[in-house]
Amino acid sequence: IELESDLRKAIERNELVLHYQPQINARQDRIIGVEALLRWKHAEKGLVPPGQFIPVAEEAGIIGEIGEWTMREACRQMKQWQSQYGWRIPVSVNLSSQQFLDDGLVEQVAEILRETELDPSYLELEITESVMMDASRSSPILNELTEMGIHLSLDDFGTGYSSLSYLRMFPIERLKIDRTFIQEITESEDDRAIVETIISMARHLKMNVIAEGVETKEQLKLLLENGCEDIQGYYFSKPLPAEELETFVQAMR
Ligand code: G
Ligand code: G
Ligand code: NA
Numbered sequence: 001i002e003l004e005s006d007l008r009k010a011i012e013r014n015e016l017v018l019h020y021q022p023q024i025n026a027r028q029d030r031i032i033g034v035e036a037l038l039r040w041k042h043a044e045k046g047l048v049p050p051g052q053f054i055p056v057a058e059e060a061g062i063i064g065e066i067g068e069w070t071m072r073e074a075c076r077q078m079k080q081w082q083s084q085y086g087w088r089i090p091v092s093v094n095l096s097s098q099q100f101l102d103d104g105l106v107e108q109v110a111e112i113l114r115e116t117e118l119d120p121s122y123l124e125l126e127i128t129e130s131v132m133m134d135a136s137r138s139s140p141i142l143n144e145l146t147e148m149g150i151h152l153s154l155d156d157f158g159t160g161y162s163s164l165s166y167l168r169m170f171p172i173e174r175l176k177i178d179r180t181f182i183q184e185i186t187e188s189e190d191d192r193a194i195v196e197t198i199i200s201m202a203r204h205l206k207m208n209v210i211a212e213g214v215e216t217k218e219q220l221k222l223l224l225e226n227g228c229e230d231i232q233g234y235y236f237s238k239p240l241p242a243e244e245l246e247t248f249v250q251a252m253r
């Protein structure tokens with residue numbers, strides 16, 4: 001309850017910040033995007049992890065407001081990087097499935113893009129399988145977003161309960177293999193089989209695929225051998241404050 005009332009004030013108190021985790025094409029050693037990840041710098045409690053406060057925000061019905069702030073800030077920051085450094089990489093923003101229940105998500109995204117002057121092709125929205133399960137609601141929204149020129153990826157892929165047939169029904173361009181499958185990929189034959197199957201399926205469906213939570217050289221090697229070149233994980237970098245991401249990107253080029 002305390003967390004909830006504090007969270008309501010977090011935006012106006014400027015306590016929310018975004019960190020950015022690089023996404024790397026490991027074959028070309030090139031940065032292909034960044035994922036914006038929300039952080040809350042609570043005045044007394046210090047850094048509160050999103051795993052703790054996002055569920056609170058969802059239950060309290062304020063995830064919409066927080067999500068709007070996040071999207072605006074990510075777009076503003078990416079536009080600034082483009083103007084200042086000429087970066088040409090997209091930013092990925094996580095969407096809570098609750099943000100689909102509010103009317104006006106499409107208009108909100110359009111408004112933010114107009115306001116920040118970010119080209120829609122530099123925005124990727126990450127949805128989860130739960131969004132696709134409410135197909136009659138989500139389908140038109142996802143189609144409209146795609147028609148605006150925004151990209152869609154499916155986050156935490158493999159952990160939900162959705163049917164694979166949804167992959168054909170929705171304009172999803174990229175699968176993000178959940179890090180729980182990557183974690184033991186070198187020890188567990190089962191996990192390796194699952195990951196190989198996801199990569200192969202993505203290829204056949206002409207979708208992009210990225211592995212999340214890659215931490216070791218051995219994991220990276222296995223993924224490359226199986227044709228997954230796009231990598232997000234501590235092996236390359238943890239999520240970084242904006243300034244540190246600038247240093248990271250300059251060092252890579
Ligand atoms: O960055 P970290 O591993 O601490 O994130 C924990 C969880 O919080 C992840 O599941 C991530 O998707 C979620 N998360 C982080 N930032 C956002 C955000 O801006 N919006 C939503 N809906 N979830 C987020
Ligand atoms: O649910 P989602 O995929 O949005 O969550 C991304 C979260 O995963 C981020 O909070 C980020 O901090 C975390 N993460 C990213 N890379 C790694 C990694 O290599 N190992 C672990 N344990 N967590 C990671
Ligand atoms: Na994500």
Ligand code: MN
Nearest residue numbers: 155156178212
């Ligand atoms: Mn994920």
